Amino acid sequence: MSAPGRLRQGIIGESAAAITLATALHRCGHVVTMASVRDAEMAERLDALAPGVRAGEPGDIVAGCDLVWIAADDARVGEVARELARAGAIRPGILIAHACAGIGLEPLEVAESQGATVLAFTPLAPLDATSVSVARLSGMALAVTARAPFLPIAQALATEMGAMPVTIDTDEAPIVHEAARLALTHVGVLLDAATRLLGAVGVDNAAAIIAPLLESHLHAGPGAVAETLTPQAQARLHARLDRIRLSPLDEDDPEPATDALADVAALIDALEGHLSRERGAR
Known part of the structure; x- marks a missing residue:
């Protein structure tokens, strides 16, 4: 980790919501270190919010980070998790999260089966990976989902983003x-x-x-x-x-x-x- 209690974050994909949440954490010390963002416009937005993020392949991002955001759309979150699992990239204890609305933890269960701690965040307002959307998180309700032992982690991260965590079960997403x-x-x-x-x-x-x-x-x-x-x-x-x-x-x-x-x-x-x-x- 970059400092005691601070997480090295990585981003795989172009989800504006996930990039917004990751960069909100970046601003309070959980540094985004690597990203695999193929969309040019979204890469520019990420660079504006978190300058100096290195480009990396998904396997390298998982190997070098403590918290990995699967920033795919909701139909592909599970596919990306399965690709990482098949490649043997997932290690026990790593945090893997998504910010897609309405899908809960189910798409991440393959990562969970290999020892990852999985988290789901559901923004309750549109987030577009700009400084305005990062500021909008202040006081905004953010639905969080995690297994019971790890729920405090999800709640703490949401609070650090400036949001108000609202706990929901995975099937209530x-x-x-x-x-x-x-x-x-x-x-x-x-x-x-x-x-x-x-x-x-x-x-x-x-x-x-x-x-x-x-x-x-x-x-x-x-x-x-x-x-x-x-x-x-x-x-x-x-x-x-x-x-x-x-x-x-x-x-x-x-x-x-x-x-x-x-x-x-x-x-x-x-x-x-x-x-x-x-x-x-x-």
Whole structure:
């Protein structure tokens, strides 16, 4: 290691999220020493965030580093781990991590079987390997997944990045990813719609109106909006949701959904029910 308690990091691949997390750690002393980044633009971003990183082959990176980020897309994380395992590159005690949303530890199990300590981090906001995205980590929720004995390592690394670690089980990773996707996609659409409506009536600074509304709703907690509806409006809302069925989570009635906004509420219900069933089956 470069200093007591400091990790030598290596990066294999071009995932912007993994590069962002690695360079956030680089700034607090866990130095990125080697990388195999074939995409020219992403290599330039890495050089801007962590100047002086040496290029290296994956086997050399694993041999020379304490923490290796498999910075591939989610479909290739397992493939890269298997390639390293077949090459005999993985040694006991090395930390191997990915930052892909929704896939948990399963793709890294082949590395784990050879003695590696495997970690998964799920950023809950887009990260694009720029100084802005590194700064965005400050106070941001970061889902962390690890086997119980190594969970404190994952939590400590997330905290050093400046993020707020949120612990999830490996099989809950897809649910967390879907929840974040819903928030990013649908809240963004609704905010754009609200901003346009306000602009249409001459309100230039829509954010000044919308931001306090969002903040008050988040502090009020789930269900706060429904509680402000009249009993008649709540009855209409529930009747509408009762007519909506979602596939594939609702396997008993795969009737297609009929309303885009109601789909969001119904999908949340389906996800919560799915997660409750999974937990009850353990």
